[in-house]
Amino acid sequence: xxxxxxxxxxxxxxxxxxxxxxxxxxxxxxxxxxxxxxxxxxxxxxxxxxxxxxxxxxxxxxxxxxxxxxxxxxxxxxxxxxxxxxxxxxxxxxxxxxxxxxxxxxxxxxxxxxxxxxxxxxxxxxxxxxxxxxxxxxxxxxxxxxxxxxxxxxxxxxxxxxxxxxxxxxxxxxxxxxxxxxxxxxxxxxxxxxxxxxxxxxxxxxxxxxxxx
Amino acid sequence: xxxxxxxxxxxxxxxxxxxxxxxxxxxxxxxxxxxxxxxxxxxxxxxxxxxxxxxxxxxxxxxxxxxxxxxxxxxxxxxxxxxxxxxxxxxxxxxxxxxxxxxxxxxxxxxxxxxxxxxxxxxxxxxxxxxxxxxxxxxxxxxxxxxxxxxxxxxxxxxx
Numbered sequence: 001x002x003x004x005x006x007x008x009x010x011x012x013x014x015x016x017x018x019x020x021x022x023x024x025x026x027x028x029x030x031x032x033x034x035x036x037x038x039x040x041x042x043x044x045x046x047x048x049x050x051x052x053x054x055x056x057x058x059x060x061x062x063x064x065x066x067x068x069x070x071x072x073x074x075x076x077x078x079x080x081x082x083x084x085x086x087x088x089x090x091x092x093x094x095x096x097x098x099x100x101x102x103x104x105x106x107x108x109x110x111x112x113x114x115x116x117x118x119x120x121x122x123x124x125x126x127x128x129x130x131x132x133x134x135x136x137x138x139x140x141x142x143x144x145x146x147x148x149x150x151x152x153x154x155x156x157x158x159x160x161x162x163x164x165x166x167x168x169x170x171x172x173x174x175x176x177x178x179x180x181x182x183x184x185x186x187x188x189x190x191x192x193x194x195x196x197x198x199x200x201x202x203x204x205x206x207x208x209x210x211x212x213x
Numbered sequence: 214x215x216x217x218x219x220x221x222x223x224x225x226x227x228x229x230x231x232x233x234x235x236x237x238x239x240x241x242x243x244x245x246x247x248x249x250x251x252x253x254x255x256x257x258x259x260x261x262x263x264x265x266x267x268x269x270x271x272x273x274x275x276x277x278x279x280x281x282x283x284x285x286x287x288x289x290x291x292x293x294x295x296x297x298x299x300x301x302x303x304x305x306x307x308x309x310x311x312x313x314x315x316x317x318x319x320x321x322x323x324x325x326x327x328x329x330x331x332x333x334x335x336x337x338x339x340x341x342x343x344x345x346x347x348x349x350x351x352x353x354x355x356x357x358x359x360x361x362x363x364x365x366x367x368x369x370x371x372x373x
Contacts, residue, residue: 016236016315016334022228030231030247031223037252046218085218090258092218 035095045089047098054110055198060099066120067102070173072194115142117176125172133167140181143206147185219258226268230275236331237279239320249278272336276346318368326361333358
């Protein structure tokens with residue numbers, strides 16, 4: 001038994017063209033409802049949003065425990081989200097509301113109206129010595145700087161300056177955990193996950209000595 | 214473990230799943246079915262095997278949610294005063310008035326034909342998978358979709 005007539009008529013797909021447009025408004029309404037339901041049911045494991053900043057768009061991500069990731073555009077936001085999905089949970093949704101407090105604090109920081117961040121932090125993406133280093137970075141006050149070697153000493157491993165450098169390079173929470181305040185012993189600014197220009201800009205913003213080029 | 218962020222799954226497949234739900238349930242009930250589908254998918258997502266056909270997986274979940282909803286709606290007595298509103302749900306703004314006639318024609322199809330059309334033409338499933346969802350054979354699924362499309366063409370000749 002064959003179905004006839006289908007070659008003479010337009011394909012059935014065309015039949016449904018006028019039924020099926022999905023507007024942006026519908027998409028965002030459904031998305032918002034999904035985020036709410038996911039949060040209510042405890043299956044929103046990673047929430048994220050983008051934030052415009054003087055240093056370009058920032059990706060902010062949080063878990064139930066707190067802010068878990070801040071990333072510059074040059075780090076590749078898609079790749080960062082994939083890493084979060086692989087390392088924490090693939091239940092990742094864009095949920096700007098969850099990140100409002102840190103977005104507000106970062107806004108104030110960039111306007112020079114905030115020197116420290118109050119949001120809870122989730123340091124699970126840093127392990128072992130690197131995590132110890134991140135804890136000590138928060139002791140470097142706004143407007144001051146420290147050397148990689150002195151941070152190593154503070155973390156109890158005076159000869160581990162190089163490891164401090166790698167902890168800064170892999171800092172999952174730049175800006176909020178201030179790795180930009182760590183400079184080379186010779187006074188040069190050294191590397192930064194957001195780029196050396198960004199590091200200089202932050203040190204200028206904080207009124208710290210920007211060091212030699 | 215799947216390592217594609219679920220957000221990406223919503224972006225890529227959200228519209229398809231909504232279309233499937235609309236054709237099975239009509240536009241008014243489609244959004245609830247969509248929400249249940251994606252919430253359920255989000256819950257199960259960490260256990261999804263890598264390399265799975267995500268769209269087919271979502272359409273399968275949507276089928277179960279849509280049928281649940283369809284049954285609920287048939288069981289629940291509908292208060293008279295809300296009936297007209299439910300029968301004439303608000304359409305997407307950009308949907309042409311022309312779509313009205315097609316919705317009406319779709320609504321008159323037997324559920325099975327509507328489902329076959331939704332899963333195959335909107336959900337992109339091959340008839341073998343449609344048959345699995347409908348619990349019938351591949352030729353039967355193919356026939357259900359063909360019969361449905363034929364009826365739609367007959368009642369909706371104006372647009373075709």
